[in-house]
Amino acid sequence: MSPSIDDSSLIDLTRKVLEIVSTHNRWRRLETINLIASENVMSPLAEYVYLNDMMGRYAEGPTGNKYYQGTKYMDMLEKICNDLMCRLFNAKYADVRPVSGTVANIAALYAITEAGDLVASLPISAGAHISHRKVGAVGVLRLRTVDLPWDPETLNIDLDRAVKVIEEKKPKVVILGASVYLFPHPMKEIADVAHSIGALVVHDSAHVLGLIAGKVFPNPLENECDIMTASTHKTFPGPQGGVVFTNRMDLAEKLDKAVFPGVTSNYHQHRYPSLAITAIEMLKYGEEYARQIVRNAQKLAEALAERGFKVLGEPLGYTRTHQVLLDVSKLGGGAKCASLLEEANIIVNKNMLPGDKAPDNPSGIRIGVQEMTRFGMKENEMETIADFMAKILIEGRDPAEVKPKVVEFRKEFTKIHYGFSIKDFENIKYCNIISLLE
Ligand SMILES: *Cc1c(COP(=O)(O)O)cnc(C)c1O
Numbered sequence: 001m002s003p004s005i006d007d008s009s010l011i012d013l014t015r016k017v018l019e020i021v022s023t024h025n026r027w028r029r030l031e032t033i034n035l036i037a038s039e040n041v042m043s044p045l046a047e048y049v050y051l052n053d054m055m056g057r058y059a060e061g062p063t064g065n066k067y068y069q070g071t072k073y074m075d076m077l078e079k080i081c082n083d084l085m086c087r088l089f090n091a092k093y094a095d096v097r098p099v100s101g102t103v104a105n106i107a108a109l110y111a112i113t114e115a116g117d118l119v120a121s122l123p124i125s126a127g128a129h130i131s132h133r134k135v136g137a138v139g140v141l142r143l144r145t146v147d148l149p150w151d152p153e154t155l156n157i158d159l160d161r162a163v164k165v166i167e168e169k170k171p172k173v174v175i176l177g178a179s180v181y182l183f184p185h186p187m188k189e190i191a192d193v194a195h196s197i198g199a200l201v202v203h204d205s206a207h208v209l210g211l212i213a214g215k216v217f218p219n220p221l222e223n224e225c226d227i228m229t230a231s232t233h234k235t236f237p238g239p240q241g242g243v244v245f246t247n248r249m250d251l252a253e254k255l256d257k258a259v260f261p262g263v264t265s266n267y268h269q270h271r272y273p274s275l276a277i278t279a280i281e282m283l284k285y286g287e288e289y290a291r292q293i294v295r296n297a298q299k300l301a302e303a304l305a306e307r308g309f310k311v312l313g314e315p316l317g318y319t320r321t322h323q324v325l326l327d328v329s330k331l332g333g334g335a336k337c338a339s340l341l342e343e344a345n346i347i348v349n350k351n352m353l354p355g356d357k358a359p360d361n362p363s364g365i366r367i368g369v370q371e372m373t374r375f376g377m378k379e380n381e382m383e384t385i386a387d388f389m390a391k392i393l394i395e396g397r398d399p400a401e402v403k404p405k406v407v408e409f410r411k412e413f414t415k416i417h418y419g420f421s422i423k424d425f426e427n428i429k430y431c432n433i434i435s436l437l438e
Contacts, residue, residue, distance in 0.1 A: 043419025214290020
């Protein structure tokens with residue numbers, strides 16, 4: 001901190017911090033159309049219980065047998081979360097202790113590899129997450145990579161060539177799943193060839209976990225994948241966190257040790273109540289929610305194409321997930337387009353497309369409709385969003401002119417659907433820690 005800050009300016013700085021949070025909250029929650037594909041909002045009940053005492057506690061150790069005292073209630077919740085996850089995903093083993101999807105991937109890879117082993121994964125430009133590659137977790141674990149071939153026509157893994165790569169290079173692990181994920185990867189087919197050479201398949205479901213729970217996307221655990229990892233906050237609308245699954249009890253034991261003492265110490269246990277509530281909400285409303293997400297994504301893709309955008313995957317029906325992918329290389333590139341949209345309060349992210357070399361100036365924009373779906377938007381609203389985007393990027397209108405219309409439109413969609421509200425339950429006052437301090 002700069003030495004010029006005296007006590008009175010510290011108070012001013014505190015005010016500034018508070019003002020920034022308040023502005024952020026209103027902007028991102030009430031005034032923007034958020035189309036970031038990896039984000040979501042929790043239900044009001046899940047959010048209410050998020051601010052609890054467990055955020056400051058330690059609970060090292062396996063579920064049901066922690067090394068610290070004072071952990072009995074957190075342990076009960078950890079077990080409830082794991083059981084709910086097993087039920088939702090038809091899994092024999094689930095572990096919600098990883099604090100993020102990346103940590104879940106590190107744990108899974110650490111459990112089943114040795115330094116120097118070969119991992120087959122997609123290039124980042126074909127949708128892989130950084131943790132699948134040398135720049136990320138795979139490199140941190142000192143693993144080597146071989147590329148899974150990609151087919152730009154089918155926007156999917158090139159199965160025939162992938163089979164050859166796996167048979168020839170004999171990786172120890174094949175990673176499926178992606179951050180740009182429009183169509184399900186050929187899980188069974190890849191698992192068959194992987195297993196034939198003694199390799200394991202990890203499916204990273206970070207993006208599609210909520211769609212799998214809602215039964216609109218194939219469940220990797222029912223399609224011969226050995227391990228599934230995920231984030232719990234993308235299409236699965238829970239608190240930020242990670243989870244690992246398997247149906248193979250020989251792997252479960254290794255995963256358990258890899259998570260702790262391997263790659264975690266405390267588990268950010270304050271997530272657990274919110275995670276359990278979200279899992280229950282997904283058991284209750286998940287199918288309806290997931291079906292609407294896919295309908296909305298397909299509608300938005302179609303509406304954008306009608307307005308002159310180059311939308312990937314047209315002959316394939318555009319998408320089978322929450323995502324829509326645009327090629328905006330002719331409209332100034334992903335960075336410029338995303339920033340123009342942000343000026344109008346439409347939040348998307350620039351993204352690499354297959355063939356792109358430079359991550360800073362990619363040709364694509366990645367869109368996800370899951371959060372707006374939770375705020376109650378349906379097919380009609382997707383048309384409106386496509387109109388806004390076309391005004392700015394196709395017609396070249398000033399974003400400042402579109403922004404007030406976006407804010408006005410967003411005002412009709414502030415209630416979160418497919419989950420519990422605070423009023424649905426009684427006597428929950430002390431579930432939120434602030435009520436103890438009053
Ligand atoms: C987002 C993402 C992750 C990382 O998840 P975090 O929870 O942000 O660490 C891992 N894999 C894929 C495919 C992702 O898209």
